Amino acid sequence: MTSEREAGGRVLAVAVYDGRLLQVTQGEGGPWTLPSGTAELAETPGATAERVVYELTGYLVDGTEPLGPAAGESPDAVPAVVCQLLTDSPSGGASLPDGQIRWVPFAEAERDALPPAVRHYLQGHSPV
16 A cells, blocks of 8 residues: 555545544534545655645644455555644645644544445544
């Protein structure tokens, strides 16, 4: 999963901090989702996740932990990359306004429609 991919492949960013997951929405009343975007030519999934989180939210993250497919999940599932927060406040260059960016506790995020690999990761890393 860390190999270079052709341009056009979608990547999910699983940005986490202090037991919370970063989610975005593209409009009023729209569903809350993981930040995601399309890989550029020769861009690794980790680099795509880092770029997408920064472009959408202004947060700097380190996308170095690719998630493999969960048991029973198709090996062709959209790649997801766990990203650790590097800055505690976003830059002013985010394309989404504050009202379309939120941090939710893992337990709350687990109730959302998440890919199996992401759900499995959150369950294994939920604070006790």
